[in-house]
Amino acid sequence: xxxxxxxxxxxxxxxxxxxxxxxxxxxxxxxxxxxxxxxxxxxxxxxxxxxxxxxxxxxxxxxxxxxxxxxxxxxxxxxxxxxxxxxxxxxxxxxxxxxxxxxxxxxxxxxxxxxxxxxxxxxxxxxxxxxxxxxxxxxxxxxxxxxxxxxxxxxxxxxxxxxxxxxxxxxxxxxxxxxxxxxxxxxxxxxxxxxxxxxxxxxxxxxxxxxxxxxxxxxxxxxxxxxxxxxxxxxxxxxxxxxxxxxxxxxxxxxxxxxxxxxxxxxxxxxxxxxxxxxxxxxxxxxxxxxxxxxxxxxxxxxxxxxxxxxxxxxxxxxxxxxxxxxxxxxxxxxxxxxxxxxxxxxxxxxxxxxxxxxxxxxxxxxxxxxxxxxxxxxxxxxxxxxxxxxxxxxxxxxxxxxxxxxxx
Amino acid sequence: xxxxxxxxxxxxxxxxxxxxxxxxxxxxxxxxxxxxxxxxxxxxxxxxxxxxxxxxxxxxxxxxxxxxxxxxxxxxxxxxxxxxxxxxxxxxxxxxxxxxxxxxxxxxxxxxxxxxxxxxxxxxxxxxxxxxxxxxxxxxxxxxxxxxxxxxxxxxxxxxxxxxxxxxxxxxxxxxxxxxxxxxxxxxxxxxxxxxxxxxxxxxxxxxxxxxxxxxxxxxxxxxxxxxxxxxxxxxxxxxxxxxxxxxxxxxxxxxxxxxxxxxxxxxxxxxxxxxxxxxxxxxxxxxxxxxxxxxxxxxxxxxxxxxxxxxxxxxxxxxxxxxxxxxxxxxxxxxxxxxxxxxxxxxxxxxxxxxxxxxxxxxxxxxxxxxxxxxxxxxxxxxxxxxxxxxxxxxxxxxxxxxxxxxx
Numbered sequence: 001x002x003x004x005x006x007x008x009x010x011x012x013x014x015x016x017x018x019x020x021x022x023x024x025x026x027x028x029x030x031x032x033x034x035x036x037x038x039x040x041x042x043x044x045x046x047x048x049x050x051x052x053x054x055x056x057x058x059x060x061x062x063x064x065x066x067x068x069x070x071x072x073x074x075x076x077x078x079x080x081x082x083x084x085x086x087x088x089x090x091x092x093x094x095x096x097x098x099x100x101x102x103x104x105x106x107x108x109x110x111x112x113x114x115x116x117x118x119x120x121x122x123x124x125x126x127x128x129x130x131x132x133x134x135x136x137x138x139x140x141x142x143x144x145x146x147x148x149x150x151x152x153x154x155x156x157x158x159x160x161x162x163x164x165x166x167x168x169x170x171x172x173x174x175x176x177x178x179x180x181x182x183x184x185x186x187x188x189x190x191x192x193x194x195x196x197x198x199x200x201x202x203x204x205x206x207x208x209x210x211x212x213x214x215x216x217x218x219x220x221x222x223x224x225x226x227x228x229x230x231x232x233x234x235x236x237x238x239x240x241x242x243x244x245x246x247x248x249x250x251x252x253x254x255x256x257x258x259x260x261x262x263x264x265x266x267x268x269x270x271x272x273x274x275x276x277x278x279x280x281x282x283x284x285x286x287x288x289x290x291x292x293x294x295x296x297x298x299x300x301x302x303x304x305x306x307x308x309x310x311x312x313x314x315x316x317x318x319x320x321x322x323x324x325x326x327x328x329x330x331x332x333x334x335x336x337x338x339x340x341x342x343x344x345x346x347x348x349x350x351x352x353x354x355x356x357x358x359x360x361x362x363x364x365x366x367x368x369x370x371x372x373x374x375x376x377x378x379x380x381x382x383x384x385x386x387x388x389x390x391x392x393x394x395x396x397x398x399x400x401x402x403x404x405x406x407x408x409x
Numbered sequence: 410x411x412x413x414x415x416x417x418x419x420x421x422x423x424x425x426x427x428x429x430x431x432x433x434x435x436x437x438x439x440x441x442x443x444x445x446x447x448x449x450x451x452x453x454x455x456x457x458x459x460x461x462x463x464x465x466x467x468x469x470x471x472x473x474x475x476x477x478x479x480x481x482x483x484x485x486x487x488x489x490x491x492x493x494x495x496x497x498x499x500x501x502x503x504x505x506x507x508x509x510x511x512x513x514x515x516x517x518x519x520x521x522x523x524x525x526x527x528x529x530x531x532x533x534x535x536x537x538x539x540x541x542x543x544x545x546x547x548x549x550x551x552x553x554x555x556x557x558x559x560x561x562x563x564x565x566x567x568x569x570x571x572x573x574x575x576x577x578x579x580x581x582x583x584x585x586x587x588x589x590x591x592x593x594x595x596x597x598x599x600x601x602x603x604x605x606x607x608x609x610x611x612x613x614x615x616x617x618x619x620x621x622x623x624x625x626x627x628x629x630x631x632x633x634x635x636x637x638x639x640x641x642x643x644x645x646x647x648x649x650x651x652x653x654x655x656x657x658x659x660x661x662x663x664x665x666x667x668x669x670x671x672x673x674x675x676x677x678x679x680x681x682x683x684x685x686x687x688x689x690x691x692x693x694x695x696x697x698x699x700x701x702x703x704x705x706x707x708x709x710x711x712x713x714x715x716x717x718x719x720x721x722x723x724x725x726x727x728x729x730x731x732x733x734x735x736x737x738x739x740x741x742x743x744x745x746x747x748x749x750x751x752x753x754x755x756x757x758x759x760x761x762x763x764x765x766x767x768x769x770x771x772x773x774x775x776x777x778x779x780x781x782x783x784x785x786x787x788x789x790x791x792x793x794x795x796x797x798x799x800x801x802x803x804x805x806x807x808x809x810x811x812x813x814x815x816x817x818x
Contacts, residue, residue, distance in 0.1 A: 055733035055741045087729065089758045122726045123759040227712040230734045303636040303712070304813055311814030317531045320496065324464030325639045332464040349498045350532040398807035404713055405720030
């Protein structure tokens with residue numbers, strides 16, 4: 001965690017003033033919680049980051065349009081889990097409008113102040129009667145302790161819920177950040193969605209907040225890969241509401257925002273389908289940060305590297321070959337590579353190392369504690385430039401293939 | 410096959426004037442053939458296409474430099490299989506120079522007229538004494554029937570050798586094209602290489618030939634994907650030697666060149682590790698051909714699509730979501746999708762189809778005859794533009810993961 005921030009219990013409702021709820025309306029055949037609501041009662045500055053997929057759900061269009069029209073302000077976000085409402089034609093937008101209107105009516109807000117995210121099966125309309133009937137108890141359940149219920153209700157096939165909260169003393173003032181996310185598990189028969197939400201109880205001008213969020217997303221959600229596929233619904237929404245923060249603390253706030261985003265992003269990668277460990281790649285010595293991040297992302301996304309980590313195989317050749325195809329200039333003769341503490345390459349050539357020990361390192365990491373010890377760390381130096389960057393991924397197991405090759409027929 | 414071309418038996422030595430040989434020098438622990446030589450006795454126009462990986466083997470640098478210096482002419486290419494000679498530092502270039510010099514001495518050529526390709530384990534030097542001792546019998550074995558032996562000797566973990574030859578009557582003149590390739594199977598413990606070679610017994614000016622080869626490569630070797638990883642050694646070399654061809658037949662020649670390249674590229678994709686079938690994606694209606702090819706490649710490269718095909722799952726959502734992240738503009742509402750004869754989407758939304766029959770179609774294709782029947786065909790229409798393109802890949806099986814997760818320790 002970045003100083004001066006320290007972790008505290010809770011998630012989205014740890015920051016003062018935010019209310020949340022999660023409930024079960026019956027949208028999922030499994031009977032698990034499926035509706036989630038976040039409310040900033042006095043309104044909030046809100047920055048959104050959305051899927052770059054050309055095929056995107058109606059709810060994503062609606063969020064982007066409303067944030068653009070309001071100059072980056074919103075008061076609530078409803079999330080329905082079970083149907084992604086993508087590839088549903090005109091009906092998709094109509095249903096998104098109806099759901100936000102009904103939510104706004106219950107909250108006494110204008111529909112334009114309410115956003116909506118959907119996750120689940122694509123190509124299937126939301127059962128609107130079930131959703132609408134579920135809104136009343138959902139709104140009733142809103143509370144300053146509702147973060148955990150909200151975090152559970154956005155999940156699809158995630159194995160673990162994903163929440164985090166940080167606190168800092170910024171010039172004598174207590175500021176809190178909270179977050180929740182869901183990952184890229186697959187929904188039978190089609191794909192699920194990455195969703196992330198962040199709350200902050202300090203006020204920040206909308207334009208500044210948008211810049212902070214954009215940079216934090218680049219260093220977190222845009223630096224993870226599970227299988228290279230992006231969804232039709234991927235969305236990150238960051239809300240800031242509270243007394244305005246003094247500008248001298250903006251840098252510290254951005255550091256905390258980045259830390260929350262990275263925590264959630266790493267949790268999504270760790271919970272990738274069939275994964276047994278998190279892979280963190282740190283690249284140094286590139287010409288600039290963007291290049292370093294691109295190399296790190298390519299390494300984390302390589303099927304061969306992911307298989308090698310799954311096999312606890314210190315396969316330096318695959319790592320350097322993946323780096324070489326990242327589309328970034330570097331001098332191959334300058335490459336040095338470490339796996340944990342084990343140096344595998346120097347000056348572009350393999351060095352002699354203890355293969356057994358390096359393999360054992362990976363096996364031990366994979367057996368470590370969730371999101372603290374279970375990370376296989378790769379460090380690649382590609383020159384003496386100032387650019388550095390990190391990316392996260394997970395190993396590729398035969399379990400992944402079995403999950404995704406199952407018949408839907 | 411493109412008219413006026415028809416397939417004939419043989420490979421690289423089917424065209425008149427080319428000699429080839431394959432032999433076993435002892436570079437591989439397996440004792441399989443490991444040295445291959447192609448000779449155009451009177452010299453040839455030669456166009457090369459090389460890996461875009463920043464980390465590339467010394468032999469690739471040497472090929473590129475010699476072709477640039479000669480204005481696209483060469484007389485022979487030696488291929489050693491077993492060691493890729495990548496990440497071997499200065500020694501890598503020294504060994505490549507020595508190998509071509511020794512080959513040139515035996516053939517009575519200048520070293521600059523001889524090219525070299527290497528494939529196999531990276532980071533390990535070539536055992537030069539073994540290679541040099543193997544050159545004499547290799548040169549002795551050169552013959553106009555040596556194409557098959559050459560095609561076998563370039564393989565690493567490929568399951569099947571890859572050869573093709575075409576013949577056409579171009580204005581009363583018989584012209585032949587031959588080709589061989591090896592695929593992207595993995596070499597324990599690191600990665601192997603895609604190599605392709607083509608011969609043509611008609612003369613074409615170097616610059617024109619380079620243009621034809623570049624376009625053919627874009628439509629073949631650059632349109633296949635096994636796992637998204639590129640090697641340090643990927644090389645395609647195309648030789649043309651013979652009486653100059655009349656310019657009125659250049660278009661026909663390029664069609665044949667493209668057909669040979671596509672045959673070899675499809676054979677490489679089909680022989681991808683753990684694959685049970687070939688996937689062919691045809692995209693139509695894009696703004697231009699490059700965009701259509703990019704979409705087709707992204708679909709063939711999607712782990713989710715590959716898993717779905719492996720599971721014989723007509724999962725339209727994954728196909729359209731992969732198309733959406735190809736970085737190409739199109740109207741999602743215009744999308745129509747077919748799997749074989751089964752239409753899965755129209756106007757951007759799913760249509761009702763017989764899931765059992767679509768799944769059966771994939772299962773039957775996967776059980777079909779090698780490189781004729783065993784292709785799962787995807788057709789995606791993304792609008793009414795003139796752009797179209799094809800790409801090829803293979804399914805992703807748990808066998809792939811097992812092959813690549815094996816311990817090297």
